Amino acid sequence: MTSNDGTGSGAGARGPYAKGVQRRQEILDQTLDVVASRGIDGASLRAIGEAIGVSHAALRHYFSSREALLVEVLRERDAASNRALGDTAGVFTRLGVVADRNVSEPALVTLYTTLLGASVESGNETARSYFAERFATARSDLATQLRDELAASGRHTDADLDQVASLIIAAFDGLQVQWLLDRDVDIAGTLRLLERVL
Template sequence: MSSNVGSGVRGPYAKGIQRRQEILDRTLDVVATRGIDGTSLRAIGDAIGISHAALRHYFSSREALLVEVLRERDVLSGKTLTEVPGVVAGMTAVADRNVQEPALVTLYTTLLGASVEPGNEEARVFFTERFDSARADLAAQLRDELAASGRYSDADLEQVASLIIAAFDGLQVQWLLDRSIDIAGTLRLLERVL
């Protein structure tokens, strides 16, 4: 009897994890070159050299795949937010990274818009949970920052968090339309106003 304990993941399971990760990594490339409308599961499969059936083995639908790409990118953004001190400074760092990946911003914005329409339940659930979590996390960070600085605010910090998120997302949309928009600079202005 053989055991993989202590030796890392190997075999077919590891290959499946690796293939799934490759699909996630390459999907954003397909979005970048073909746009959102050109990212059917079949088109993604063709572009990355995997059959439609194999792609469906990992993701039940195009929406599920695209949501998972965003979910994975949120993990990276979460790491950035915890590494950079300050709520707005962390979001500014994420914005600086996002402008290096216009396809990511396009994917996020397009799926967010689609999530409010019937038939896009996976995206709706993803964004509803994402905003709930982001508001709670930002409010807690704001509370900690206020306490650490000895300041007090009677503002509802969940509402302040909503404003910060709205500013961030709105600035990304503006940037998609006009690349001269300075997301990070505008977020720093918001920090001074707050």
């Protein structure tokens, strides 16, 4: 998923706009490092600003709140993950690649899981909106990919593929939570088992 805030429209632009886009990207790139070193609770806007050498006012110029900044970090990582996957074929192959990438960045998994939990509470509308949109898109994309894979293989199923997509997402996110608590949990391996079961 990508952001619709128009920041990408200035690619190749010069002057203050280009510098602003670059600075915003630097903030996003460095925020996850702050989360990794200080934890979510220690990653206030002020703490993030101090750690990366940006004033609180400058952070507020780019992001209206800590929640908005952290959600944007997740959006950026989603976009980077999608670019890295490219034309990787197969739903479960793609999920395995994403799982392996996520395992290499525990702070990203922690950030995702923490914001997901917070999104169900009132007052976290930015996170709620992000996750609602993300899940709707993921369900739709997964169901379409599953339909395409079945059609290409000549197989048929009576299962509701939208529900299967929901099940896959639930398994992936649940496995990530288990992995945060026990690093012996094999996310990609368990997803391969789910593929055989399905």
